[in-house]
Amino acid sequence: MSLLELDDVKVHFPVKKGLFFDRTVGHVYAVDGVSLSIEAGQTYGLVGESGCGKTTLGRAVLRLNDITDGGVVFDGTDLAKLPGEEMRAFRRRLQMVFQDPLGSLNPRQNIESILSEGMAAHGIGKDQTERREKIKDILAKVGLPSNALSRYPHEFSGGQRQRIGIARALVLEPDVIICDEPVSALDVSVQAQVINLLEELQESLGLTYLVIAHDLAVVRHISDVIGVMYLGGLVEEAPSDALYAGPRHPYTKALMSAVPVPDPEVEDRRERILLHGDLPSPANPPAGCRFHTRCPWVQETKCATERPPLLDTGDGHKVACHFTAEIEAGTVKQTLATGIEAVTGTETVAAEAVEVSEGETEAPAADAPKKEPATVPAQADANAKEKETEAKAAEAEDTKKETADATETEAKAADAAEEASDATKKAEGSPKA
Amino acid sequence: MTILTNKADKIDRLAELTQSTESVSGSSLWREAFRRMRSSKMAIIGAAIIAAFILVAIVGPMLAPHGATAQNWRSEVFPNQGKFVGMRGENWFGLDHLGRDMFSRWLVGARQTLLVGVVSMLIGLIVGALVGVLSGAAATLGGKAGQRVDTVIMRFTDIMLSLPSLLLAVSIAAVLGQSLTTVMIAVGVVQIPIFARLLRGSMLVQGGADYVLAAKAVGIRRKRIVLTQILPNSLSPVIVQATLSLATAIIEAAALSYLGLGNPDPAVPEWGVMLSQAQRFFDNEPMMAAYPAVGIIITALGFTLLGEAMREALDPKLRG
Ligand SMILES: Nc1ncnc2c1ncn2[C@@H]1O[C@H](COP(=O)(O)OP(=O)(O)OP(=O)(O)O)[C@@H](O)[C@H]1O
Ligand code: SF4
Ligand SMILES: [Mg+2]
Numbered sequence: 001m002s003l004l005e006l007d008d009v010k011v012h013f014p015v016k017k018g019l020f021f022d023r024t025v026g027h028v029y030a031v032d033g034v035s036l037s038i039e040a041g042q043t044y045g046l047v048g049e050s051g052c053g054k055t056t057l058g059r060a061v062l063r064l065n066d067i068t069d070g071g072v073v074f075d076g077t078d079l080a081k082l083p084g085e086e087m088r089a090f091r092r093r094l095q096m097v098f099q100d101p102l103g104s105l106n107p108r109q110n111i112e113s114i115l116s117e118g119m120a121a122h123g124i125g126k127d128q129t130e131r132r133e134k135i136k137d138i139l140a141k142v143g144l145p146s147n148a149l150s151r152y153p154h155e156f157s158g159g160q161r162q163r164i165g166i167a168r169a170l171v172l173e174p175d176v177i178i179c180d181e182p183v184s185a186l187d188v189s190v191q192a193q194v195i196n197l198l199e200e201l202q203e204s205l206g207l208t209y210l211v212i213a214h215d216l217a218v219v220r221h222i223s224d225v226i227g228v229m230y231l232g233g234l235v236e237e238a239p240s241d242a243l244y245a246g247p248r249h250p251y252t253k254a255l256m257s258a259v260p261v262p263d264p265e266v267e268d269r270r271e272r273i274l275l276h277g278d279l280p281s282p283a284n285p286p287a288g289c290r291f292h293t294r295c296p297w298v299q300e301t302k303c304a305t306e307r308p309p310l311l312d313t314g315d316g317h318k319v320a321c322h323f324t325a326e327i328e329a330g331t332v333k334q335t336l337a338t339g340i341e342a343v344t345g346t347e348t349v350a351a352e353a354v355e356v357s358e359g360e361t362e363a364p365a366a367d368a369p370k371k372e373p374a375t376v377p378a379q380a381d382a383n384a385k386e387k388e389t390e391a392k393a394a395e396a397e398d399t400k401k402e403t404a405d406a407t408e409t410e411a412k413a414a415d416a417a418e419e420a421s422d423a424t425k426k427a428e429g430s431p432k433a
Numbered sequence: 434m435t436i437l438t439n440k441a442d443k444i445d446r447l448a449e450l451t452q453s454t455e456s457v458s459g460s461s462l463w464r465e466a467f468r469r470m471r472s473s474k475m476a477i478i479g480a481a482i483i484a485a486f487i488l489v490a491i492v493g494p495m496l497a498p499h500g501a502t503a504q505n506w507r508s509e510v511f512p513n514q515g516k517f518v519g520m521r522g523e524n525w526f527g528l529d530h531l532g533r534d535m536f537s538r539w540l541v542g543a544r545q546t547l548l549v550g551v552v553s554m555l556i557g558l559i560v561g562a563l564v565g566v567l568s569g570a571a572a573t574l575g576g577k578a579g580q581r582v583d584t585v586i587m588r589f590t591d592i593m594l595s596l597p598s599l600l601l602a603v604s605i606a607a608v609l610g611q612s613l614t615t616v617m618i619a620v621g622v623v624q625i626p627i628f629a630r631l632l633r634g635s636m637l638v639q640g641g642a643d644y645v646l647a648a649k650a651v652g653i654r655r656k657r658i659v660l661t662q663i664l665p666n667s668l669s670p671v672i673v674q675a676t677l678s679l680a681t682a683i684i685e686a687a688a689l690s691y692l693g694l695g696n697p698d699p700a701v702p703e704w705g706v707m708l709s710q711a712q713r714f715f716d717n718e719p720m721m722a723a724y725p726a727v728g729i730i731i732t733a734l735g736f737t738l739l740g741e742a743m744r745e746a747l748d749p750k751l752r753g
Contacts, residue, residue, distance in 0.1 A: 059646070089652070095650065098646070098647055099643075100643050103644060104643035104646070104647040105644055105647070106644040106648070107666070117648070117651065121651065121654065165647075168651060169651075
């Protein structure tokens with residue numbers, strides 16, 4: 001039995017309107033039926049575009065959001081139905097590290113107060129002296145000086161603040177820590193340090209992690225299993241290596257194809273799958289397969305009408321697509337005129353190659369993402385197999401307009417592809433839409 | 434309906450100022466604001482006026498050259514014949530219609546006016562803050578039932594806000610009967626919905642902040658979260674509003690006194706009362722009205738200037 005099991009978890013936020021008394025006029029289907037399980041001592045990486053419901057799911061596990069439906073079974077207890085006070089007691093064992101290190105620390109509390117508050121609430125330590133000793137211990141573990149105790153959050157650097165956030169979770173001696181984009185607010189140079197710290201802590205304390213990220217590179221390094229989320233649901237789940245070696249869901253394929261490969265030769269041959277249009281609104285998700293509005297392989301049958309379940313396709317590699325086998329076998333071809341408007345406006349799964357190095361000083365600061373508009377300039381499809389491909393003009397608001405005609409020679413297409421790869425690199429770490 | 438939305442919107446915008454504390458530490462938020470205010474003419478003039486007013490209100494009555502109620506020069510004024518005594522060495526502001534020294538009355542009146550303003554503002558602040566905390570706590574951490582409680586309270590405050598404040602104050606004063614306490618209560622009650630909505634609004638902003646979620650996540654009890662986390666971070670706009678409210682409180686208290694709803698003993702000077710007494714003789718002796726009127730206008734201006742300057746200094750959009 002897994003330590004943490006989510007069973008068809010749904011979190012729907014009511015959309016309210018009304019002059020005097022609020023009426024519910026609809027719902028945001030932020031999380032819509034997610035099942036997954038996490039084994040003790042393992043790390044589950046959850047990735048997906050901005051707004052797909054990762055944070056909401058993570059918070060639902062701790063019941064920081066109301067769970068509309070489904071079960072969250074932690075160590076044999078269904079948290080979803082637990083009364084408030086009992087849930088509060090369970091929170092000691094399930095902790096969270098937040099995305100925004102500064103925002104998650106009360107500006108008016110010093111570090112000792114922030115760290116001891118939770119301990120006091122759970123009756124850990126007889127008195128403040130005992131708690132302070134314990135806190136000093138933990139501070140040392142996360143690499144903070146003990147004189148940090150009397151200081152305030154704004155006196156620390158971003159990386160240090162995240163260490164405080166981690167320490168806040170650790171003082172309660174939790175079993176599970178949910179890390180919601182633990183490094184995405186940090187400088188690239190500091191990201192590796194924090195990821196390393198999380199890994200070390202897992203080893204020494206036997207922690208179980210649910211790590212949320214929009215950055216495939218971050219999760220890959222530390223996850224045992226990775227789940228890919230799209231619009232409130234899991235579309236693929238597999239052991240980390242298997243997922244990277246052979247993504248099977250069209251969405252994952254597209255995500256992976258956006259990651260540049262360090263080897264220039266491989267990079268040149270890399271097939272890039274670009275997605276059409278924007279992420280649909282979770283308030284009005286597409287029927288059938290959630291991905292069918294953007295899927296390059298979308299089929300006439302089933303895709304728009306039936307929601308594909310997440311099924312094991314062998315070796316624990318689960319995929320939610322009606323045509324996994326056919327796509328794998330190559331019997332169904334890409335149907336949509338291949339992608340021109342790559343990832344418009346949304347935060348793509350960023351492709352920074354975060355090198356998780358042991359030495360804290362040698363983090364690759366040179367890789368710091370440049371802030372560029374998220375819109376990727378158009379480029380022609382490099383996949384020349386598709387003769388009928390009609391590459392449309394693509395416009396990047398702030399950048400130059402480029403028109404490329406895909407019916408032109410292969411050589412031209414390849415040129416364009418190269419350019420696009422530059423653009424993709426530039427768009428890495430692009431600000432949220 | 435427009436009045437309702439205008440007032441409510443303005444309050445909500447002020448409430449949003451709290452957001453700024455998310456990125457700045459509490460103490461440095463005010464320190465930063467203070468630094469900006471020091472270079473703001475508005476703030477300096479406002480603060481200077483308020484300081485002068487408070488000084489006059491506190492030490493003024495002790496320095497009054499004559500008794501404020503003594504009709505020492507009763508034989509020199511003949512209000513019925515339009516004969517008054519204006520400025521002169523002995524009586525700097527002249528005499529009123531009963532032959533009392535206007536300057537002494539003005540000094541003593543300042544204290545009354547400050548008292549009425551501060552007490553009524555405090556009534557509004559304290560009751561409004563209690564209602565606001567209840568509403569804000571219910572809305573942020575009270576679940577579905579809490580949200581319903583919050584909705585009911587807020588609709589009620591919206592209705593109060595939609596009534597013209599002076600009308601509301603006059604109605605309350607009419608019910609309670611004529612007295613100084615009446616004025617203070619009536620003016621204070623008018624401020625309640627403003628403070629309630631404001632505090633509730635900024636608590637809502639704070640309630641959604643990550644550090645509140647974090648506190649909840651480590652298992653801190655709701656009541657403690659509201660009192661030690663949300664509330665202290667929600668107070669900045671309330672402090673601004675309290676300053677602005679002093680201006681309206683002074684004007685509204687004066688208006689009620691002017692309408693004859695104030696202190697029934699006309700011998701006790703208060704700027705509003707003085708103004709209403711002067712009204713009858715305005716044709717012959719306009720100066721009698723000018724002293725209290727100028728006093729009211731300038732102090733109200735002082736509080737408004739300082740309040741607005743604070744608001745600007747705290748506004749993250751204007752912060753450099
Ligand atoms: N309290 C709320 N009320 C209504 N809608 C919400 C609420 N919280 C989140 N949402 C919506 O639910 C969807 C999922 O949000 P969520 O924050 O979980 O996404 P995310 O995957 O964590 O994205 P990001 O990468 O930007 O953090 C979004 O469309 C968001 O607007
Ligand atoms: S079910 Fe259809 S639309 Fe969905 S991913 Fe598979 S092929 Fe694409
Ligand atoms: Mg998120």
